[in-house]
Amino acid sequence: MTKKITIEPVTRVEGHGKVTIYLDDNGNVVQSRLHIVEFRGFERFVQGRPYWEAPVLVQRLCGICPVSHHLAAAKAMDVIVGAGTGDGLTLTGEKMRRLMHYGQIFQSHVLHFFHLASPDLLFGIDADPAIRNIIGVAMKFKDIAVQGVMMRKFGQEIIEVTAGKKIHGTGAIPGGINKNLSIEERDRFLYGPDPMNVDKMISWSLDAVNFFKDYHKKHRELIDTFAAFPSNHLSLVRKDGAMDLYDGVIRAIDTDGKKILHDVDPQDYLKYIAEEVKNWSYMKFPYLVEYGKKDGWYRVGPLARLNTADFIPSPLAQKEFEEFKAYTNGKPNNMSMHMHWARLIETLHAAEMMKELLNDPDLQKDDLVIKGTRVNEGVGMLEAPRGTLFHHYRVNENDQITMANLIVSTTNNNEPMNIAVRCVADSMISGQKEITEGMLNAVEVAIRAYDPCLSCATHALGKMPLEVSLYDSKNNLIDKKRT
Amino acid sequence: MSKPIIATTSLAGCFGCHMSLLDIDERILELIELVEFNKSPIDDIKEFTKQCDIGLIEGGCCNSENVHVLKDFRKNCKILISFGECALMGGLPAFRNGIPIKECLDEAYLNGPTVVNSNPDKILPNDDEIPMMLDKVYPCHEVVKIDYFLPGCPPRADLIWDALVAILTGNELKLPYEVVKFD
Numbered sequence: 001m002t003k004k005i006t007i008e009p010v011t012r013v014e015g016h017g018k019v020t021i022y023l024d025d026n027g028n029v030v031q032s033r034l035h036i037v038e039f040r041g042f043e044r045f046v047q048g049r050p051y052w053e054a055p056v057l058v059q060r061l062c063g064i065c066p067v068s069h070h071l072a073a074a075k076a077m078d079v080i081v082g083a084g085t086g087d088g089l090t091l092t093g094e095k096m097r098r099l100m101h102y103g104q105i106f107q108s109h110v111l112h113f114f115h116l117a118s119p120d121l122l123f124g125i126d127a128d129p130a131i132r133n134i135i136g137v138a139m140k141f142k143d144i145a146v147q148g149v150m151m152r153k154f155g156q157e158i159i160e161v162t163a164g165k166k167i168h169g170t171g172a173i174p175g176g177i178n179k180n181l182s183i184e185e186r187d188r189f190l191y192g193p194d195p196m197n198v199d200k201m202i203s204w205s206l207d208a209v210n211f212f213k214d215y216h217k218k219h220r221e222l223i224d225t226f227a228a229f230p231s232n233h234l235s236l237v238r239k240d241g242a243m244d245l246y247d248g249v250i251r252a253i254d255t256d257g258k259k260i261l262h263d264v265d266p267q268d269y270l271k272y273i274a275e276e277v278k279n280w281s282y283m284k285f286p287y288l289v290e291y292g293k294k295d296g297w298y299r300v301g302p303l304a305r306l307n308t309a310d311f312i313p314s315p316l317a318q319k320e321f322e323e324f325k326a327y328t329n330g331k332p333n334n335m336s337m338h339m340h341w342a343r344l345i346e347t348l349h350a351a352e353m354m355k356e357l358l359n360d361p362d363l364q365k366d367d368l369v370i371k372g373t374r375v376n377e378g379v380g381m382l383e384a385p386r387g388t389l390f391h392h393y394r395v396n397e398n399d400q401i402t403m404a405n406l407i408v409s410t411t412n413n414n415e416p417m418n419i420a421v422r423c424v425a426d427s428m429i430s431g432q433k434e435i436t437e438g439m440l441n442a443v444e445v446a447i448r449a450y451d452p453c454l455s456c457a458t459h460a461l462g463k464m465p466l467e468v469s470l471y472d473s474k475n476n477l478i479d480k481k482r483t
Numbered sequence: 484m485s486k487p488i489i490a491t492t493s494l495a496g497c498f499g500c501h502m503s504l505l506d507i508d509e510r511i512l513e514l515i516e517l518v519e520f521n522k523s524p525i526d527d528i529k530e531f532t533k534q535c536d537i538g539l540i541e542g543g544c545c546n547s548e549n550v551h552v553l554k555d556f557r558k559n560c561k562i563l564i565s566f567g568e569c570a571l572m573g574g575l576p577a578f579r580n581g582i583p584i585k586e587c588l589d590e591a592y593l594n595g596p597t598v599v600n601s602n603p604d605k606i607l608p609n610d611d612e613i614p615m616m617l618d619k620v621y622p623c624h625e626v627v628k629i630d631y632f633l634p635g636c637p638p639r640a641d642l643i644w645d646a647l648v649a650i651l652t653g654n655e656l657k658l659p660y661e662v663v664k665f666d
C-alpha cells in the first residue's frame with residue numbers, strides 16, 4: 001500500500017525560529033517579529049486519555065527538560081486525586097521529587113552554559129562558527145568540556161535514580177512517587193570517586209560562577225547594555241519569599257521592584273493570567289489580566305527568579321545572590337545578558353540542594369503515596385529551568401482528561417524575546433541597506449540569552465537556527481540571511 | 484584515511500533522542516575523535532557541506548519542512564538511521580492522527596481557558612511565514628528509505644553507542660536484551 005503525502009512547494013529551510021524585520025521609507029525599523037513555527041495539538045489529543053497517563057505523556061513534548069513536564073503534570077494530578085498541593089505529599093514523596101527536579105535544573109543549566117554559552121565566551125562571539133561550538137571546545141579546552149560532560153552526567157544520574165530513567169522516566173505518580181532512594185544509591189552521589197560526587201559538583205558550580213564574573217569584568221559594556229530593557233518579572237516563590245523551584249505561590253514585580261502580583265495561589269492562575277493569540281506565531285503571548293495585553297507581559301526564568309525572590313535558601317548561592325543584587329543596588333536587574341549570571345547562581349543552588357536532600361534520611365522511608373477525595377480539576381506549577389511552567393487539567397467521572405492547558409516557560413518569554421529582537425533591530429539595523437553577519441549574530445545572541453526551549457517551543461539544541469528577512473516599506477524583500 | 488562523517492537532525496521529535504546521544508557521557512569525547520560531525524544541531528552546521536556516511540534521524544514528519552529536511556538527509560547520507568519511537572512510528576505527535584487538525588488548532592487558540600476570553604477576534608496562526616502542517620504525522624520510512632531502526636523513547640545511550648561503533652567498525656551489531664527498550 002502506498003501512502004500519498006501532499007507537499008506544497010518547499011522553499012523553507014530547517015528554521016524553527018524565524019525573524020522578519022520591516023523598514024519604512026527612511027530605512028527605520030517599523031516592525032520586527034520572532035515567529036515560532038511548530039505546533040503539536042497536545043491540548044486536543046490528550047483528551048480522552050486516563051489522567052494518570054499525563055505525567056508520562058506530556059513530558060514527551062520536550063526531551064531537554066522532561067522532568068519539568070513530568071512533575072508539573074504529576075502535581076496537577078496530586079490535586080485531582082485529593083493529595084493536595086505542594087506540601088500535601090508524604091515527606092519521601094515530596095523530597096524524592098525535589099531531588100529529581102534539582103537534578104534536572106542542574107543538568108539543564110549545565111547543558112546551556114557548557115554546550116551553548118561557553119563556545120561564545122571562550123572563542124568570542126564573532127569567532128568562526130566552524131569551531132565556535134561544543135566540539136570545538138572539546139578539541140581546544142578539553143578540561144572545560146570534560147567538566148561540562150561530567151556535570152551533566154551527574155544531574156542525569158540523579159534523575160535516573162529518582163525517575164527510573166534519564167529521559168522520560170516514570171517516578172512521579174498521582175499522589176506521590178514510585179520508589180525511594182536506597183543507601184547504595186545515595187552513597188554513590190555523596191561519596192563517589194572524583195569527580196562524581198556532590199561536593200565536586202558544588203565546587204565546579206562555584207568555578208563556573210567565577211568564570212562568568214571574570215568574563216563580565218572584562219566585557220562589562222557588552223554584558224550590561226546588550227538587549228537590556230525594562231520589564232515585569234514573574235516566578236513562583238516559597239511562602240516566605242525564598243527561591244523555591246519546585247513549589248510556591250505566584251509573585252510578579254514591575255520593573256522598579258513593586259509587587260504587582262501578590263503571592264497568589266497557583267490554583268487560581270486563571271484569575272490573573274491570560275494569553276493573546278497572534279496570527280504570525282504558533283506561540284501564544286501570556287500577560288497579566290489586570291495590566292492588559294500591552295503592559296501585562298513579563299519575563300520568566302533565572303533572571304526573573306533572582307529578581308522576585310527575597311533570598312536563596314542555601315549558603316553559597318545566597319552569597320552570590322547578594323553580590324548579584326548589589327550590582328543593581330537591590331533593584332530588579334533588567335539586563336538580558338545577566339541571565340547567564342543568574343543561571344549559574346541557580347546551578348550552584350541546585351548543587352547545594354542536591355547535597356542537602358541526599359543527606360536527608362526521609363529519602364529512605366517507605367511511605368510513598370497519598371490519596372484523598374478525588375476532584376475534577378487541578379493545576380500544577382513549578383519553576384522549570386527556563387521559567388514558570390503551568391499545567392492545568394480537567395477530568396471526567398470516567399477518569400478521562402477533558403481539558404488540558406499548558407503555558408510552557410518559553411511561551412512566557414515570548415514577548416520579551418520579541419522585544420529583545422526589536423532592541424537589536426533598532427540599535428543595529430535601522431538605516432542599513434544590508435544585513436551583515438554581525439547583526440545576525442547579535443539578534444541570535446539576544447534570543448539565546450533566554451535559552452528558548454528548543455523543543456517545547458522550537459527545535460534546535462540551544463542554537464536555534466534563525467532566518468532573518470529584511471523588507472522595505474513596499475514589502476519588497478531587501479535581504480535575507482540564515483545562520 | 485579520513486574520518487567517517489555523521490549528520491543528525493530532529494524533525495517532529497522532542498529532542499530527547501539527541502539528549503540520549505549526549506548521555507553516552509565521556510564517550511562523546513571518544514566519538515568526536517573517531518568521527519567528524521557535519522550538519523547537526525549539536526555543532527550548529529546548518530547545511531550539508533559534504534556527503535556523509537551516517538545520518539541519524541529523530542522524530543517523524545509533521546509538516547512540509549520535516550519532509551524537505553528528511554529528503555535532504557536521504558540525498559546526503561549513505562546510511563540513514565531512524566532513532567526513537569517518533570522516527571520509527573510517529574510517537575507522541577502522531578496522537579493527533581485521526582483528529583482533524585482544525586480541532587487541535589481550535590482547542591489551543593480559541594477554547595483553552597487562557598484564550599477563551601482573550602481572543603475575541605478568533606485569531607488562528609495562519610501567516611505566510613509559518614509552514615504547512617501535513618494531514619497527519621508520518622514515520623520516516625513512509626517518506627524515504629531507512630536503513631536501520633533503533634527503538635526506544637528515547638533509545639538508551641548504550642544502544643546508540645553500540646550501533647554507531649558497529650557501523651563504524653564494520654562489525655555485526657550485538658543487541659543484548661538489556662539495551663533494547665520500547666518505551
Ligand code: SF4
Binds near residue numbers: 167541567635
Ligand atoms: S522517541 Fe521519545 S525521546 Fe525521541 S523524540 Fe520521540 S518522544 Fe522524544
